[in-house]
Amino acid sequence: MTKNVDSVQERVLREILSRNAETEYLKRFSLNGATDRETFKSRIPVVTYEDIQPEIQRIANGDKSPIFSVHPISEFLTSSGTSAGERKLMPTIHEELDRRQLLYSLLMPVMNLYVRGLDKGKGLYFLFVKAETKTPGGLLARPVLTSYYNSDHFKTRPYDPFNVYTSPNEAILCVDSFQSMYAQMLCGLIMRDEVLRVGAVFASGLLRAIHFLQNNWKQLAHDIATGTLNPKITDAPVRECMRKILKPNPELAQLVIMECYEENWECIIKRIWPRTKYLDVIVTGAMAQYIPTLEYYSGGLPMACTMYASSECYFGLNLNPMCKPSEVTYTIMPNMAYFEFLPHGSSTSCLVNLAEVEVGKEYELILTTYAGLCRYRVGDILRVTGFHNAAPQFRFIRRKNVLLSIESDKTDEAELQNAIENASLLLKEFNTSVVEYTSYADTKQIPGHYVIYWELLVKDSAIAPTDDVLNRCCLQMEESLNSVYRQSRVADNSIGPLEIRVVENGTFEELMDYAISRGASINQYKVPRCVSFTPIMELLNSRVVSKHFSPDLPHWTPERRR
Numbered sequence: 336m337t338k339n340v341d342s343v344q345e346r347v348l349r350e351i352l353s354r355n356a357e358t359e360y361l362k363r364f365s366l367n368g369a370t371d372r373e374t375f376k377s378r379i380p381v382v383t384y385e386d387i388q389p390e391i392q393r394i395a396n397g398d399k400s401p402i403f404s405v406h407p408i409s410e411f412l413t414s415s416g417t418s419a420g421e422r423k424l425m426p427t428i429h430e431e432l433d434r435r436q437l438l439y440s441l442l443m444p445v446m447n448l449y450v451r452g453l454d455k456g457k458g459l460y461f462l463f464v465k466a467e468t469k470t471p472g473g474l475l476a477r478p479v480l481t482s483y484y485n486s487d488h489f490k491t492r493p494y495d496p497f498n499v500y501t502s503p504n505e506a507i508l509c510v511d512s513f514q515s516m517y518a519q520m521l522c523g524l525i526m527r528d529e530v531l532r533v534g535a536v537f538a539s540g541l542l543r544a545i546h547f548l549q550n551n552w553k554q555l556a557h558d559i560a561t562g563t564l565n566p567k568i569t570d571a572p573v574r575e576c577m578r579k580i581l582k583p584n585p586e587l588a589q590l591v592i593m594e595c596y597e598e599n600w601e602c603i604i605k606r607i608w609p610r611t612k613y614l615d616v617i618v619t620g621a622m623a624q625y626i627p628t629l630e631y632y633s634g635g636l637p638m639a640c641t642m643y644a645s646s647e648c649y650f651g652l653n654l655n656p657m658c659k660p661s662e663v664t665y666t667i668m669p670n671m672a673y674f675e676f677l678p679h680g681s682s683t684s685c686l687v688n689l690a691e692v693e694v695g696k697e698y699e700l701i702l703t704t705y706a707g708l709c710r711y712r713v714g715d716i717l718r719v720t721g722f723h724n725a726a727p728q729f730r731f732i733r734r735k736n737v738l739l740s741i742e743s744d745k746t747d748e749a750e751l752q753n754a755i756e757n758a759s760l761l762l763k764e765f766n767t768s769v770v771e772y773t774s775y776a777d778t779k780q781i782p783g784h785y786v787i788y789w790e791l792l793v794k795d796s797a798i799a800p801t802d803d804v805l806n807r808c809c810l811q812m813e814e815s816l817n818s819v820y821r822q823s824r825v826a827d828n829s830i831g832p833l834e835i836r837v838v839e840n841g842t843f844e845e846l847m848d849y850a851i852s853r854g855a856s857i858n859q860y861k862v863p864r865c866v867s868f869t870p871i872m873e874l875l876n877s878r879v880v881s882k883h884f885s886p887d888l889p890h891w892t893p894e895r896r897r
């Protein structure tokens with residue numbers, strides 16, 4: 336596959352275009368049954384989600400005609416990328432599950448080249464499903480992993496000694512995030528001697544699990560000691576499967592207590608699961624911020640980033656999974672979809688093929704899928720680092736337009752601006768306005784949270800906004816953020832309360848002076864809307880006059896607002 340990248344890509348495009356020749360979308364652009372690259376590139380436009388949203392909405396409303404795909408749309412996958420505050424809906428077809436499965440099936444054979452003996456124990460993976468909804472037309476809408484874990488591909492997978500998990504399916508498939516985590520952690524502790532690898536999809540998820548252990552070890556140890564299950568676990572399938580797994584084991588309970596009782600949690604993963612050979616978590620992209628914390632808790636275990644995937648398509652895998660996080664590259668598999676690459680900063684007329692990308696250059700990924708997305712901009716920026724055979728390998732650089740991210744949430748500049756505007760309305764009656772702001776994703780504690788620095792103009796100090804008002808401003812900002820953020824706050828508890836730090840007057844002026852002293856042009860200086868550079872953080876933090884936190888949870892339900 337990696338030797339014949341270009342011919343595989345040509346075949347994939349031919350297959351997609353010939354099977355979908357009669358779709359409304361391809362007919363609209365007069366493709367007239369053509370399946371060659373030149374005609375495709377000259378007639379089909381490069382699009383964003385917003386461009387195809389009217390068609391997506393029609394499918395969501397129940398239109399079953401072949402709009403994007405001649406195969407029926409089996410469900411919508413809800414992306415963590417948002418449009419107008421709601422998760423994007425990605426149409427998918429049943430056979431895409433096979434493609435995802437194919438990529439998963441390659442991960443352990445690759446890992447086996449680097450780490451031996453993984454068939455002699457189990458993987459402790461914290462895997463979760465999220466709430467599902469239905470569109471007005473009756474199609475399911477849920478995240479891609481929720482779809483996969485609920486599929487027969489996962490639920491009735493044949494026994495494979497290299498892929499034995501400590502978590503029972505019942506625990507993974509429990510939609511209550513507390514009960515699911517509790518049962519998975521309990522199983523991980525009970526089977527501690529068998530655990531050879533510890534993981535979650537993203538680094539943030541694994542840290543959440545460690546934090547959960549910090550908060551719940553006493554009850555977990557009690558359950559292990561007595562062989563009884565915490566009454567807070569009420570989900571019947573979970574209770575039933577735990578009944579078979581849980582037996583009184585006072586010795587193990589004592590060990591858990593001894594390790595967790597200590598103030599110092601350094602190396603806790605290796606202490607509790609001493610046979611762990613590596614952590615299996617994605618620490619590339621926005622997740623890189625968690626590397627130091629994971630190193631601390633794991634005592635420097637290697638971190639394997641095995642794959643690069645999205646709701647739209649599973650792209651590829653890391654062929655050298657034990658490399659350092661900073662050296663991770665993903666090899667895009669040419670049979671997953673048809674890929675094109677927009678050189679970063681160029682116009683959409685300059686797209687190149689997968690086999691034509693050049694080492695050292697950065698590109699935006701453009702996708703044409705079997706499910707019917709045509710020349711779709713994913714929004715990821717990748718840099719070519721080399722080749723495996725003829726297949727280019729990419730470093731994930733960043734996602735376009737993401738300012739703040741704690742876990743799967745992605746907040747862009749416009750969303751932050753809008754949230755600030757909404758919150759500052761509460762200051763009006765106090766004759767106060769926000770003159771400058773910037774933000775910071777604070778991930779030092781678990782869960783991480785958004786910090787917003789505000790410089791205020793208080794026009795009448797006799798009626799300056801009170802602490803309570805500024806707390807409510809925090810909540811108002813959260814209410815204005817997108818549904819992925821609010822879901823993480825409310826249902827997953829994976830983001831902590833938003834914080835506003837009010838800074839002294841003149842702080843942002845100092846920030847500008849600092850930037851200019853480092854060579855910024857006065858004419859072109861713009862206040863950074865997100866900061867992380869240590870000297871700037873130190874400056875801001877030294878000027879803080881008060882701190883305020885959201886007093887409540889924002890509103891969130893699985894149903895979409897629109």
Ligand code: AMP
Pocket residue numbers: 413414415416479617619620621640642643644645646647713715731733734743
């Ligand atoms: P979603 O559509 O919610 O599944 O999110 C997919 C996005 O997550 C991708 O487009 C990337 O921006 C990001 N992502 C997925 N896998 C990785 C990875 N291995 N490293 C960095 N970012 C990733």
